[in-house]
Amino acid sequence: MDDLTKRLLQRLIRRMPAQMLKTTLEKWDRLTAAQQQSLDFTQPKWALIETLLTIFEENEFTVKHITELEMLHVINNPNQGMWHAFHLMDPDDTAITVELTQFKEQFKSHLRELVRHVSIKIKKHTDEAVWIRIAWGDGFSKPNHLKPTYVVHHLQTPYVFVTSLTSKQKPLLSQALTLSTRHQGIKDANLSGRKLTAIRDLLMKQYQQVFTTRYPSPLEETNQPVSNPRIEREQAGLLANRLQMACEAFGYGVLPQLQSAVYKLETKYKDDTNKTMTEREEPFRCVVKFASSNLLESIRQCASSGIASTPVTPLLSSIPIKGRNYFVIKDNGLGPS
Amino acid sequence: MARTPLNSIVAQRRSKSKSYRQSYRSCLGASSRLGLTPALTARRLNTSRRAPKSHNITEKLNPEQLALLTKTEWKMSYVTPLYQFRHTQLKSYSRQLSAFIAAEKQQGLAIEVEGSESSFRVSFSVLSGMAETDEDPETVLLQIFSKPMFARQDEPQRSVWSGWLACINGNPDYLRSLPKDFICLPLFGSYGPDALTSVVQSWFQQNFDCYFGPLEINHTIMPPLQITYTINPEDAWELWSSVRKVPQEEKEGKEEEGSSIDIDEVMRFMQGLKSHFYRHFRLDLSVGTLVQVSTALGSAKCNGRIKISNSRYMITTLTLLTEGALLKMPI
Known part of the structure; x- marks a missing residue:
């Protein structure tokens, strides 16, 4: 095995946790049972790499084999990289x-x-x-x-x-x-x-879809004892309403895990208290990035908790509807890209 | 940098002058201690300040020191005045702190620096040229180097920790009010393993009867949704100019020497940005917490980490932070 092949193997092994390496090698099925057994996955990584290098040389494996192993690893762990x-x-x-x-x-x-x-x-x-x-x-x-x-x-x-x-x-x-x-x-x-x-x-719309109805569905009644029925009823009504609007935009179920959405805004600055800026011809240029471990879930939460006003703005509901998370916004609406 | 809790907005509507103090306090992570000294705290607050001035610091500091200061993200703390600290004793302090670290290590302090067999050498030095007024004590730089046990003579020592203590444009009234024998260097920046930071801090506490506290630039609550709002510099400048009270025409070309910036101009600017945002996303930014601000001058994070990217405004930035540290201190 030449140096480059060795480096390729080292890099691949290094980025796999020991347990994952074990299952990947088993799936790959190119090592003999004896070789498989000779590997001690509790060893430190560098020692494991040494053993594997020896086995790969014994079996006269080449770049082709290593890329095969890499592909198997990537296919089984598709949620890495961008x-x-x-x-x-x-x-x-x-x-x-x-x-x-x-x-x-x-x-x-x-x-x-x-x-x-x-x-x-x-x-x-x-x-x-x-x-x-x-x-x-x-x-x-x-x-x-x-x-x-x-x-x-x-x-x-x-x-x-x-x-x-x-x-x-x-x-x-x-x-x-x-x-x-x-x-x-x-x-x-x-x-x-x-x-x-x-x-x-x-x-590919493989998640629980939202079917927007023209008329909001009737709200379920709650039978909880209340201290001040009128206020409580009104608040419960508002909350339920917000929840419903949030779910109408994003659905009720588990949402696909997106990490970010980016909006490039080139729109007019409008503010009744600021004449200079409002009268300015050029658009106000800014970029807004939303980030979260689960962006759609976070936005739905913002809407249902009242942090975001409902109904949810089309800019945000466009993410699931249009299936995209990068937008260029000009005053004439959503730009092509 | 200001945190904008809902209550400060509400308070602002009721009483303008009151809200300034509220938001200024919350901006520095208000502690209950501040409440004990309302008079002094109020005296130390600024609701209006001069526009930042640029300083050519490159002539005063050597390039190595400048690079260290401007290329590092510093964890900021405040320090109460140091009792009997002498700028003439730095050599002796270097030896004492080296010995102190060695003793702590012997007692089982785990300092995770590559090669645990190494020993540490401490160096104290003066960063002259940073102080702005005669009353500002000179900035002190601390560096800790690791010395491998079996190092060759010519092997360079590796810096494993750096820190500095400064007072830039410190409030003269406050500085003059201190008893003799107290040196006020309220701003402490550190970079390196936390274990070393706390050893250094406890040595200072034992020797100079002082107290260190975190200088949060804001509260540390990470919201589930993070929003980054980047504004085109020209447009941001136009918005800023539009909210200024005095038209800014005369200052074209020359530094805006003498012009002052009021807090309500700053608030109008922030409000302008928020309403533009709300118009698009129907999301009220005031509900969240501002965790980081970055400009061409540098960045400030709510957890007290700062980075200075432009040396010309380093003095201005440190002046602001000195003010913050003085404000944050319980005495």
Whole structure:
């Protein structure tokens, strides 16, 4: 094994907790039972790496094997790194007929036409998702396996999820994807997050949906004894009303875990008490970023607790409705991106 | 930097002068101790101040010291006046504190610095040129270096902890009111392992009969939802100019020497930003807590961490913090 291969293995092992490494190696199923048993996962990481390096040399494993192990690890732990969603546009009539083998062949050949040195691995996961690992090189250098791009695509859907893609690689990947899925183009879906499952659920609407009704549903009556019935009733009414409005915007169930939403605002500054600013022609430019461990949940809470006025502003309810978390707002409404 | 609890807004409507004090106190994490000295505290409060002046500090400090001061995020504390602290005794203090740390280590203090076999060397020095008025005592810099047990002669020592004590533009009335033998360096900045910080603090407490307390720039409540609001600098400047009482035309070109900034201008500016935000998101920012403010000058976090990114306004920033530390102190 050369130095680069060793480094690749070391890096991969280092980022896996011991227990995860154990299960991943078992799933991978390329070590003999004896080798598997010789590994002591309670050892410190560096010692474990030494043992694994010896085993890998014994078995004459190469970069190919290590990337295979890495892919298995990434597929089983998809909620790491920053994932960006893309949207394929204008499908050809034959787009619906693209099946896995064909897609694999087409994608590889299109990308290889664009990039001389590139290493591509494609694997279908049980949930129908196609996982692609790309190690990029260029005219002169070999593929860099230390910084691979991961792409997840569900065949017959317009959605593509990508992590670790540079702006240089983006047009190359876009072209290979549109050609191999038989679409005319691809655009940024303005949605990104640390949890692949969450952004996929949001975009593919795989969570409990909200069906807005024109008329609010009747509120359930409560039969609690109250001290001052009139005030209590009014407060209970307000609370229930807020709750209902919050849930009408975001649903009642568990929401996909988004970490952030960004709004680029270029709107007029309006304030009756500030004539100078209100009369100014230029828009007031600012960027607002909302962040939380579960953003949609936090906003729903803000609305139901009264911190955010109800009904929830379309700017915020657009996140689940439009399935995006990056917006450019100008005075004529929601901009294209 | 001001925390804007709902009650301060309500109070503001009722009585203007009262609300200033409330929000100023809460801005520095009001403690009940402050309540015991209302007269003195009120005297030390500023509701109006001069516009910040830039200082060319690069001529006064050497580049190494300047880099240390401006490239580090400092954890801020306040310190009550030091009894019988002498700027002429720094060499001796260095030896004493080194010995103190060694003794603490022997008693089983765990200082997690790479290579536990190493010993520590303390260096006290004066950062001359930082003090602004004759009454400000000179700033003192403290550095702790680790010395590996088996280090070669030429091996450079590694700095593991830094700290400083300063008083910049300290309120002269307050400074003059102190009994003789007390040196007031109310601002303490530290960077490094907490264990070392607390050893240094307890050495000061034992030797100079002083007391350290956290200088929260605000209350530390992390809301479940964090909002970052970044305003285009030109637009922010225009909004600021629009809320100023005196038109700011004459100061074009020259430093706004002499112009003063009033707290209600600051509040109108903040209110302007909040209402613009509310108009879009229907979310009242006053409900939350302001946890961090960053500008080209630097950043201040509610947990008392500051970073100075522009040396020209370092003195102004430290002046404000000195004021805050004096205000926060129980005496």
